[in-house]
Amino acid sequence: xxxxxxxxxxxxxxxxxxxxxxxxxxxxxxxxxxxxxxxxxxxxxxxxxxxxxxxxxxxxxxxxxxxxxxxxxxxxxxxxxxxxxxxxxxxxxxxxxxxxxxxxxxxxxxxxxxxxxxxxxxxxxxxxxxxxxxxxxxxxxxxxxxxxxxxxxxxxxxxxxxxxxxxxxxxxxxxxxxxxxxxxxxxxxxxxxxxxxxxxxxxxxxxxxxxxxxxxxxxxxxx
Amino acid sequence: xxxxxxxxxxxxxxxxxxxxxxxxxxxxxxxxxxxxxxxxxxxxxxxxxxxxxxxxxxxxxxxxxxxxxxxxxxxxxxxxxxxxxxxxxxxxxxxxxxxxxxxxxxxxxxxxxxxxxxxxxxxxxxxxxxxxxxxxxxxxxxxxxxxxxxxxxxxxxxxxxxxxxxxxxxxxxxxxxxxxxxxxxxxxxxxxxxxxxxxxxxxxxxxxxxxxxxxxxxxxxxxxxxxxxxxxxxxxxxxxxxxxxxxxxxxxxxxxxxxxxxxxxxxxxxxxxxxxxxxxxxxxxxxxxxxxxxxxxxxxxxxxxxxxxxxxxxxx
Numbered sequence: 321x322x323x324x325x326x327x328x329x330x331x332x333x334x335x336x337x338x339x340x341x342x343x344x345x346x347x348x349x350x351x352x353x354x355x356x357x358x359x360x361x362x363x364x365x366x367x368x369x370x371x372x373x374x375x376x377x378x379x380x381x382x383x384x385x386x387x388x389x390x391x392x393x394x395x396x397x398x399x400x401x402x403x404x405x406x407x408x409x410x411x412x413x414x415x416x417x418x419x420x421x422x423x424x425x426x427x428x429x430x431x432x433x434x435x436x437x438x439x440x441x442x443x444x445x446x447x448x449x450x451x452x453x454x455x456x457x458x459x460x461x462x463x464x465x466x467x468x469x470x471x472x473x474x475x476x477x478x479x480x481x482x483x484x485x486x487x488x489x490x491x492x493x494x495x496x497x498x499x500x501x502x503x504x505x506x507x508x509x510x511x512x513x514x515x516x517x518x519x520x521x522x523x524x525x526x527x528x529x530x531x532x533x534x535x536x537x538x539x540x541x542x543x
Numbered sequence: 544x545x546x547x548x549x550x551x552x553x554x555x556x557x558x559x560x561x562x563x564x565x566x567x568x569x570x571x572x573x574x575x576x577x578x579x580x581x582x583x584x585x586x587x588x589x590x591x592x593x594x595x596x597x598x599x600x601x602x603x604x605x606x607x608x609x610x611x612x613x614x615x616x617x618x619x620x621x622x623x624x625x626x627x628x629x630x631x632x633x634x635x636x637x638x639x640x641x642x643x644x645x646x647x648x649x650x651x652x653x654x655x656x657x658x659x660x661x662x663x664x665x666x667x668x669x670x671x672x673x674x675x676x677x678x679x680x681x682x683x684x685x686x687x688x689x690x691x692x693x694x695x696x697x698x699x700x701x702x703x704x705x706x707x708x709x710x711x712x713x714x715x716x717x718x719x720x721x722x723x724x725x726x727x728x729x730x731x732x733x734x735x736x737x738x739x740x741x742x743x744x745x746x747x748x749x750x751x752x753x754x755x756x757x758x759x760x761x762x763x764x765x766x767x768x769x770x771x772x773x774x775x776x777x778x779x780x781x782x783x784x785x786x787x788x789x790x791x792x793x794x795x796x797x798x799x800x801x802x803x804x805x806x807x808x809x810x811x812x813x814x815x816x817x818x819x820x821x822x823x824x825x826x827x828x829x830x831x832x833x834x835x836x837x838x839x840x841x842x843x844x845x846x847x848x849x850x851x852x853x854x855x856x857x858x859x
Binding site: 321322323325326328329332333336337340341342343344346347349350353354356357359362364365366367368369370371372373374375376377378379380381382383384385386387388389390391392393394395396397398399402403429430431437438441442446462463466467469470471472473474476477478481482485487488489491492493494495496497498499500502503505506507508509510511512513515516518519522523526527530 | 547550551553554557580583584587588590591592593594595596597598599600602603606607609618619621623624625626627628629631632633635636638639640642643646647650667669670671674675678681682685686689691695696697698699700701702703704707709710711712713714715716717718719720721722723724725726727728729732733735763764765766767768769771772773775776780784791792793795796797798799800803806807811815816818819820822823825826827830831833834835837838841842845846849853
């Protein structure tokens with residue numbers, strides 16, 4: 321058997337590790353894989369062109385940007401901040417669990433840019449979590465405060481990753497659809513996105529449980 | 544009948560407007576990239592495979608050589624936004640909700656009521672087409688409600704698409720890579736190797752290897768999107784679906800989520816894991832990953848169980 325086509329995978333891994341432009345890496349990997357499998361270079365370019373063209377629907381989702389941009393012009397991000405600030409006053413555990421739910425639900429409804437590290441975690445969620453933790457547990461040392469802030473960032477990631485795939489018009493769902501359709505298994509976006517729900521529930525239960533346990537652990541360490 | 548072609552015309556028009564506005568702004572790299580993408584949407588179905596292939600190479604050349612820049616179209620000031628946000632309140636979320644509501648409610652109506660018999664939409668394409676209709680409805684509603692300048696949605700959209708940059712076409716490009724992998728027989732090669740390792744006939748162990756493969760490749764590549772075409776071609780499709788007859792929707796959807804567990808564990812996913820550590824001025828650059836391990840590992844186990852139960856038990 322000819323194992324050379326696997327070099328394409330190595331190119332992807334190396335190219336990403338060396339921080340080349342990912343588009344450049346992906347196309348180089350595609351061309352190398354085809355040629356090493358014994359195909360003619362021009363035939364590989366044709367195959368790539370056809371596959372790119374067949375998968376245009378993945379990039380159709382960007383037509384939502386004018387709507388989101390317009391709402392941002394009228395303060396969508398500021399409104400989201402107000403919602404997050406409304407969670408103030410609770411304990412660190414309750415605050416982060418509420419933010420986790422908010423982030424998951426907003427992402428599942430297609431608003432994945434409400435939240436995020438520069439927009440929400442640094443200016444709002446992390447300082448609020450830190451303040452809430454100090455209020456309940458008294459002065460915390462720097463290591464503990466860093467842990468609280470890191471947990472705030474982790475909560476944002478978990479909420480986004482395990483909420484966004486419930487929204488069907490998102491690149492990852494359409495990428496799955498594209499790969500499976502090319503392999504002869506046509507699926508619809510909703511068939512895929514409903515299967516993101518069980519994992520979303522597990523993610524909420526596991527991460528919320530960990531946040532609350534972390535809050536209790538801080539309390540024990542503080543006393 | 545409304546087909547994907549209609550959506551392509553809509554997307555092609557949006558990218559053409561962004562190209563024109565970028566040109567007017569003197570950002571030639573952005574203008575060229577969005578113009579090529581617009582051409583792909585508008586003309587792609589009529590071009591030869593070779594012409595589409597050359598178009599892909601040109602897109603990648605522009606993006607790869609750093610031809611894209613962020614833009615700062617005229618918009619409202621932070622103070623104005625704050626004032627609007629206070630006067631408009633939570634109603635600001637409504638236009639954004641119109642989109643998923645139109646798509647989900649429309650899909651259900653289309654599939655479970657006589658509405659579907661009209662054959663208005665191309666088969667199996669109704670959700671994404673309804674998404675397009677939802678976007679148009681939300682845009683029209685927001686325009687009537689907020690009365691911004693006529694060009695505002697185009698300029699605000701350009702601000703966002705320019706900030707996303709080349710990443711906007713990465714998923715489509717990765718799907719194309721998956722197709723080339725399939726053509727070159729990459730799946731059969733790895734499937735052959737994996738088949739030699741996994742004991743024959745063990746569905747559960749194959750599910751475990753698939754999910755660990757997704758998480759592992761994602762950790763190496765820093766990106767579940769890149770890992771997906773590889774692992775699907777290697778294990779997901781040849782073994783789980785073709786040999787063991789599993790449900791493709793579960794294997795695809797939850798396989799991707801197993802990859803997301805890998806994203807939580809790797810410094811390679813810098814945007815999610817390393818950048819926030821820097822933003823929050825944490826001493827340990829891996830502090831965010833440390834807080835995620837305890838969620839990612841049990842969640843990966845959940846995903847293995849969900850695939851095993853959903854794709855095999857419930858399916859057969």
